[in-house]
Amino acid sequence: MDRYPGNRFAAAAALRSADHATPGRLRRGTARRGSGVRGRHRARAGRRAVTAPAAPDYAARLLTWFDANGRHGLPWQHPRTPYRVWLSEIMLQQTQVSVVAPYFERFVAALPDLPALARAPLDRVLALWSGLGYYARARNLHAAARACVEVHGGALPRDFDALLALPGIGRSTAGAILAQTWGERFPILDGNVRRVLCRWHGIDGWPGAPGVEKRLWQLAEGHLPQARLADYTQAQMDFGATLCTRRAPACLLCPVREGCAALRDGRVDELPTPKPGRALPEREAIVLQLQDAQGRILLQRRPPAGIWASLWSLPEAADDDAARDWFERHLDGDFARGEPLEPIAHAFTHYRLRILPRRWPAVAPRAAVRDNDDLRWVARHEYGALGIPAPIRRLLLTGSDR
Template structure:
């Protein structure tokens, strides 16, 4: 076995993570492909400590691929609510449906067929095939990029095509033919727990001897950061239309843009527009401006000004609009809501009680 892989696997045997809920094996000794796939999608942009609870709730409700494919989108989004990057959930749902339609209700073992499914790129496909089926495919997630950039002393932002090409070459060269599932988990674990973004544990790293960044004192510089851009701030007014029964009016967001397909609060560009929007949907008398807050996305900040219209009465026509619905607290818990919206409504309910 290659020295890089051998050192990593020896470290993994003693210090790697072996008890994650998606690592359980079946009778054939392989990990369950559905659970591996679900974990890989959840772990995109999200840390393991956060994912575990969501993963366990998700598989308890939807234990297999066919159950996911048959589930209503609202249920899938509700189970995902709070994890963010909701397009991952919609891609997961659609990919499950395609597996039922085209692949006999299973994730395909063919790399091209797997990578063609929504939300599954080259690295995710490799991770699934390596961990579920023991097939030799490299991976290159964020943790692996950091390990390889430091180990080989590669400068330049890992997202740049030329740099990423180099990293893929190294990832493939280091991937062994044996124990590929363990190796895949090992290199992800090393990046997550040892070769961390700040304050890496170089003194106890199994790859320290050959690491260029450690040798040259470059661990703080590698991998090279993405060129800085100014983060813009956008503003919106969220309308909380609440009737005398305590129900809140929700509006399903369109298929494009942030939080697409989720149920959320109606929005307006400013206070005047909010009043016009509110009067269109309900009979109202007064409003209270609640404390504004800022929600941070990956590419911009959203400044939200909540406007509460209490004691509203539904205007005619809402019942016939599938994109609008009045929901009580119990119904809210079953829907996929953006996490800041759910938090806002929970705070409002807690304050009222």
């Protein structure tokens, strides 16, 4: 299933790719706070973690696992140049490895280095991108390449803030580029790392929520090893993509199972907290709970299409006028005597329904209205034999005793 499984030369490759970062030093961005359109974003980026490291051997265990089980044959790893790493990082934003790989190979075959990309017309770049989606990525990539030619002598800058200033490069991508190409000590925070950290630390709340995300950046910084940053960066992504997957993670094989809060608490399946569903449109409906002298309830068969199609339910009206109209056409009695009951909230997949029940304890049908295919008086013991929507059934069973 994985196109690029680890191979037997993994350990050797890992040694070859040992980083040359200055140990113990975390390069920090010289913050240009508030200047430019991206000032706010930049101000937070590259800052040293203020929280204590969570587990000294977390990274070491991940690296050991990576040496044996990581993906060491991805096309952008051979050769691992800044241009190829950058291009791969952009392509991999919101796009899976298996999809990106063939596009990447075609792209670098056509435009093998940054100056070639800068020289190419935008249409050519877009054509090479065609099918990947998020075409703003291609436009930004192209503009960034031209900016590098203009400002940085035709190469990708080796500086966090300079990278961040390029279009299409945010905090995570800048960190990934510096860590993977130069072994510099920057964290990343992609979907994999978010998921892993939420589980390992038992973090509640949607990872995209601002407070949660801030915490995750701190934790990501806290886990950074002092060396092998390129491998560590790749290890996290491989770990999240192959072991600590969203569904059915392979906890039995996990190198960091010791210390994992989600595993300890049996919450692996519920973390990370899913993104809150989009606010559903809300509708209201009045339902008429009409009782005759024997305590039977008037049920109406719903139309054959739409929500609750053909089920038996209470007569329903969109608003007060419609309810009165329906009442007066079908019943003898005083509409105004209807007693409002507690509203019922019911969620469908595509909207939320707020049911406003109103009850009349003893009404009589107009002479012309008797049981028929769509309307019938139903006693309590008959509910079980009818298809009645769940919230309506609950209302009938709890709301109207006797």
